[in-house]
Amino acid sequence: MRMAVLIKQVPATENIKIDEKTGTMIREGVEAELNPLDLHAVEEAVRLKERLGGEITVISMGPPAARRAIASAIAMGCDRGFLISDRKFAGSDTLATSLTLAAGVRKAGEFDLIFAGERATDGETGQVGPAVGRYLGASVFTYVSKVASVEGGRIVLERAVEGGHETVAAPLPALLCVVKEINTPRLCTLAGKMRARRTEIPLLDAASLGIPDAKLGLGGSPTKVVRVMYPQITRNGKIFSAADDPDGAVRAVFDLLREHGAIEEATSDAE
Amino acid sequence: MPNSRGDVWTLAEVRDGAIHSVSWELLAWGRKLADKLGSRLASVVLGSGVADKTDSLIHHGADVVYVVDEPELATYRPDAYNAVLVSLVKEYKPEIFIASATTTGRTVMPVLYVDLETGLTADCTGLDIDPETKLLLQTRPAIGGNVMADIRTPNTRPQMCTVRPRSKRPLAPDANRRGEVIVKRGAAADLASIYQFLSFDREKAVGLPIQDAEIIVAGGKGMKNPKNFALLEELARRLGGSVGASRQAVDLSWAPYSAQVGLSGKSVTPKIYIACGISGAVQHLAGMSAADTVIAINTDPDAPIFRVADIGIIGNAMEIVPKLIDMCPGGCGRKGGEAR
Ligand SMILES: Cc1cc2nc3c(=O)[nH]c(=O)nc-3n(C[C@H](O)[C@H](O)[C@H](O)COP(=O)(O)OP(=O)(O)OC[C@H]3O[C@@H](n4cnc5c(N)ncnc54)[C@H](O)[C@@H]3O)c2cc1C
Ligand SMILES: Nc1ncnc2c1ncn2[C@@H]1O[C@H](COP(=O)(O)O)[C@@H](O)[C@H]1O
Numbered sequence: 225m226r227m228a229v230l231i232k233q234v235p236a237t238e239n240i241k242i243d244e245k246t247g248t249m250i251r252e253g254v255e256a257e258l259n260p261l262d263l264h265a266v267e268e269a270v271r272l273k274e275r276l277g278g279e280i281t282v283i284s285m286g287p288p289a290a291r292r293a294i295a296s297a298i299a300m301g302c303d304r305g306f307l308i309s310d311r312k313f314a315g316s317d318t319l320a321t322s323l324t325l326a327a328g329v330r331k332a333g334e335f336d337l338i339f340a341g342e343r344a345t346d347g348e349t350g351q352v353g354p355a356v357g358r359y360l361g362a363s364v365f366t367y368v369s370k371v372a373s374v375e376g377g378r379i380v381l382e383r384a385v386e387g388g389h390e391t392v393a394a395p396l397p398a399l400l401c402v403v404k405e406i407n408t409p410r411l412c413t414l415a416g417k418m419r420a421r422r423t424e425i426p427l428l429d430a431a432s433l434g435i436p437d438a439k440l441g442l443g444g445s446p447t448k449v450v451r452v453m454y455p456q457i458t459r460n461g462k463i464f465s466a467a468d469d470p471d472g473a474v475r476a477v478f479d480l481l482r483e484h485g486a487i488e489e490a491t492s493d494a495e
Numbered sequence: 496m497p498n499s500r501g502d503v504w505t506l507a508e509v510r511d512g513a514i515h516s517v518s519w520e521l522l523a524w525g526r527k528l529a530d531k532l533g534s535r536l537a538s539v540v541l542g543s544g545v546a547d548k549t550d551s552l553i554h555h556g557a558d559v560v561y562v563v564d565e566p567e568l569a570t571y572r573p574d575a576y577n578a579v580l581v582s583l584v585k586e587y588k589p590e591i592f593i594a595s596a597t598t599t600g601r602t603v604m605p606v607l608y609v610d611l612e613t614g615l616t617a618d619c620t621g622l623d624i625d626p627e628t629k630l631l632l633q634t635r636p637a638i639g640g641n642v643m644a645d646i647r648t649p650n651t652r653p654q655m656c657t658v659r660p661r662s663k664r665p666l667a668p669d670a671n672r673r674g675e676v677i678v679k680r681g682a683a684a685d686l687a688s689i690y691q692f693l694s695f696d697r698e699k700a701v702g703l704p705i706q707d708a709e710i711i712v713a714g715g716k717g718m719k720n721p722k723n724f725a726l727l728e729e730l731a732r733r734l735g736g737s738v739g740a741s742r743q744a745v746d747l748s749w750a751p752y753s754a755q756v757g758l759s760g761k762s763v764t765p766k767i768y769i770a771c772g773i774s775g776a777v778q779h780l781a782g783m784s785a786a787d788t789v790i791a792i793n794t795d796p797d798a799p800i801f802r803v804a805d806i807g808i809i810g811n812a813m814e815i816v817p818k819l820i821d822m823c824p825g826g827c828g829r830k831g832g833e834a835r
Contacts, residue, residue, distance in 0.1 A: 234788035235638075261759060299709070318615065319608065345758055348637050354605040363689060364573050366602040380693070384753060385598040386704040390570075391693040404759055405752035446614030450632075451645040458802050459789070465796075466810025474807040474818045477769075477790055480806060484766055484788075486710055486734045487823050 225278030227269045229302065229339045230331055230356065231262040233286050233293040234346040235347065263300075263409035264402050268371065269339050269434050270301035270408065274309030276374060279303045281332050285313065291425050298420040299412035305423065306332050310430040316348070320438035322355035324440065327433040329360060337374070338362060338399040350401070357399030365392070366401045395482040500629070501587065502537045502559070503529040504653070506580075506603065509542040509551055511699040514551050517595040517707075519665030520695070522556040524622050525656055527668060528591060528631065531624040535559055539583060541567035541576055548676055555675035556666050560674060561587075565681045570692040571599050577606045578685035584611060588654045591631050593622070597659035597706070608655050614648035615727035616656040618762070620785065631821045639781030659785075660706050661764040698753060702737035705754060710736030711765045713756055713783070716743035717772020717812060719791060726816045727771060733823045738784075739763065741773045757782035769819075771812040775800025792816070 236257040244420045258266075277357060282297040284290045285308035294305035295476060308328040316324060338360070340353030350366070359363035363379070369389060370382040381394040384403050412420075430440055464473035481487045505525045507518035522538060522793050537559040538552040546564040553560060563579050564782035580603070584592065596618040606612035608615040621634035625647070631654040632646055633646045650652040698704075705711055710730040718724045724744065731738045740750035742757060758778040766787035771777060775791070775798055783789070791804035792812045801807040808815055 227701050251517045318605070319612075320616075322609065346638055348639075350601055351605040351608075352616055354602055355609050358577075358609040364602070364606060366596050369827065382696075383598070386706060388695055388697040390695045393691040393693060394689050403752070404755075446612070446651040447616055447646050447648050449646050453643040453645075454641065455636075455643050459805055461789070461801070461803075461805040461807055463801060463804070463807035463809065464795075466808055466815060470810070470814075470818075473806075473810065474815065474822070477805050477808070477819060478822050480790070481734065481767070481822075482500060484710075486736070486767065 225272055225337060226274045226333065226335045227267050227272065227278055227280045227337045227339065228332065228335045229262070229280060229282050229283055229297060230325060230329075230341075231284045231293055231297055232259045232341070232344045233284065233290040234259045234344050235258070237445070253340060253385050255426070256289060256292070258296055259341055259344045259346075261343060261345065261404060264296045264404055264406050265339035265341050265400075266302060267407045267409040268400070268402055269274050269337070272337070272371065272374065276382045281306065281335070283308065283325065283328055283332055285309070285328065291456060294421070294425050295420040296412060298423050299411060299416035301416065303423075305425040307425050308428045308433070310440075312430040312437065312440045313319065316440070316446035317491055318349050318351040318355060318444055320440060320444040322352050322359055324433065324435065325352065326356045326359035327435055328428050329356065331428055331433060336398075337379070338397065340399065340401045342367065342401055342403045346404065347372045353399060353401035360397070360399065363394035363396070363398040365394070365398060368400045368402045369405050371400070371406075386459065500532060500534055500547070501652070502535045503592035504589040504592040505536070505538045505557070506592070506600065507538045507540040507560075508595055508597060508599060509540065509545055512542075512544060514540070514545075514548055516665065517558060517597060517620065517660050518552065518833065519555040519668075520663050521593055521658060522552065522597055523663045525591075525593060526556040528622060528624055529558075534588065534630060537561060537587075537589070539580070540564075541568045541579060543567075549676055551649045551723060552675075553672050554670055555666040556672075558674050562676060562678045563681050564678065565686055567681065567688065570774040571602075572688040572690040572692070574605055574690060575681075575686050575688040576603055577610065579799065581610050582685055583651065583679065583749065592653040592655045594657050596659045600657045604657050611651075611653070611655075611699060612757050613651035613653060613655055616646045616648070619656045619658050620662045622656070622658065629657070629692050636785075640784055641781075655758050659762065659764060677779055686702065692796060698751070700751070700754070701736065702731055702735065705737050705739050705763050705765075708737035708763070708765050710767045711733050711739040711756070711763060711768070711783075711786075712736055712769045712771065713739030713741070713773060714744050714749070714771045714775030714812075715741035715779075716747065717774070718744065719772070719813070721749050723813055726813070726820065730769070730816055730820050732821060736765070736767075739768075741776075741779050749828060770800050770804075771816055773796050773800055775803065
């Protein structure tokens with residue numbers, strides 16, 4: 225099985241702190257990490273390799289520091305990695321990112337299966353995976369919660385959708401955006417870390433991908449961010465202490481629920 | 496393209512053979528945009544056996560309904576859906592095309608915009624028309640709701656986005672509204688699919704999927720054990736709501752992953768969110784702080800969940816939740832009322 229995994233480096237979310245006074249996010253000194261949802265993509269590829277054999281290529285587009293994320297995926301059991309990086313990619317929206325990533329995937333080799341995360345915890349669009357799949361002409365599966373079988377050039381899998389799970393099938397090559405429930409990612413082993421350190425991660429730049437400049441970066445992005453705001457998420461609600469006023473608290477909730485029609489008038493009369 | 500501006504389109508969603516209510520929410524957004532542009536509002540329906548079910552779209556605000564009713568479209572097949580939509584868009588050239596940020600919408604649109612070479616903005620919570628440029632202004636949260644961004648698609652058409660479910664109420668239906676229904680055949684080449692739908696396994700959860708729920712009773716590690724967690728199911732059942740959970744509760748297998756609320760779970764926008772034994776970590780708040788009303792029950796007066804609560808109760812959830820359950824003895828509220 226020839227597999228690729230798309231991973232992104234994102235600001236580490238456990239370090240996100242909210243400024244108590246302004247209610248906004250403190251961004252200074254926030255470390256970068258591998259997008260936590262992409263760990264499940266890496267893990268699923270490694271599990272399939274253990275079952276079916278093959279090779280896994282990790283691909284990430286980002287600044288040179290994203291090499292660290294690629295190395296940690298290699299430490300989990302992937303075999304090789306490519307970094308797609310160039311100043312010209314700066315400001316890419318999801319369309320330009322997907323076009324660039326698809327070109328990078330093509331450059332990296334031919335693949336039967338390509339894995340992506342459900343979404344990145346910074347941009348949170350979930351658009352890059354399916355779009356890369358479309359550019360590559362692969363079968364596209366989002367919200368994949370289980371790979372049932374990969375046999376005879378065909379994949380059968382489950383998708384977690386509203387209200388349940390559907391089982392679907394399509395021919396390879398396929399791009400799978402996986403959800404968290406698909407597996408529990410393993411930790412890197414020491415041997416894996418050593419191997420990662422020895423593995424060279426070649427660079428793919430704009431020139432090597434052969435995409436016209438007009439389609440790259442900010443200029444190649446149809447969407448433009450015109451304003452960024454930091455909303456305050458404080459509400460100043462009414463706080464009751466159950467110890468001091470047990471019934472007052474419950475009564476307040478009751479009134480609120482009744483106001484919303486969640487509890488009928490008749491019930492209150494019966495009380 | 497100033498003079499020949501196209502229509503505003505919404506993608507209707509069909510579930511279990513019927514138009515789903517998220518389609519009406521989209522029409523409420525779309526109506527506002529179309530009125531500001533002075534253009535028509537159209538809804539696109541793809542499915543099988545849906546041609547006679549489009550009235551509700553017109554009653555909820557659509558001027559035009561495009562229906563492609565073919566057996567091949569009975570289930571969501573990415574390639575066939577995409578090809579049919581590409582053909583429709585190329586023929587009618589809409590100015591704006593919006594879909595719901597459901598699992599289907601979030602798959603259809605990112606495939607379609609590649610073929611149309613236009614912009615796509617994910618999971619918007621606000622839409623408007625810029626009065627000067629007449630461009631679509633798309634507002635969306637990012638980084639767990641800590642940032643809100645305004646995004647535009649100035650040069651390519653259609654301007655596309657997905658819209659978070661429950662970010663707007665449907666308009667009150669008007670059974671006297673009239674509109675035009677245009678039934679299109681799908682081209683054989685468009686309908687051909689490499690995807691095979693095999694089966695659907697329905698989840699046996701209390702109430703609706705949390706993304707659709709008006710009331711969510713959510714629990715965290717503070718519920719202590721699965722037996723206590725079941726109290727939340729009881730309360731949810733009686734209120735006609737659904738059960739949500741923090742990541743800790745999901746990791747402890749007290750609730751399925753489909754119930755997880757937050758950064759690595761679902762973003763929910765219910766009318767009422769009742770958080771029981773949830774500390775309110777930023778990653779959790781990311782998924783629920785857009786709820787209309789938040790009720791929090793926690794023993795720790797300093798728990799961050801109280802910062803986003805409209806009603807906070809400092810106390811033991813195992814004592815308070817049963818009192819709330821007792822408030823509606825035989826099961827009450829919308830859903831419960833029917834069951835009585
Ligand atoms: C990358 C990343 C992604 C994440 N994504 C998510 C996500 O999607 N969703 C999510 O929820 N979390 C997520 N988390 C985890 C998040 O940081 C918190 O760990 C988690 O939300 C805490 O869950 P909790 O509130 O149930 O548990 P805790 O933080 O342990 O809180 C339990 C609370 O219960 C209270 N309590 C104890 N006893 C009682 C009692 N008898 N009655 C009432 N209250 C009581 C305590 O005071 C405490 O506040 C993520 C973390 C990371 C790093
Ligand atoms: N710059 C990137 N490099 C590699 N993979 C990416 C990149 N951006 C997004 N992805 C992949 O696409 C998924 C969805 O990302 P997003 O659309 O940004 O939410 C991620 O989980 C990754 O698997």
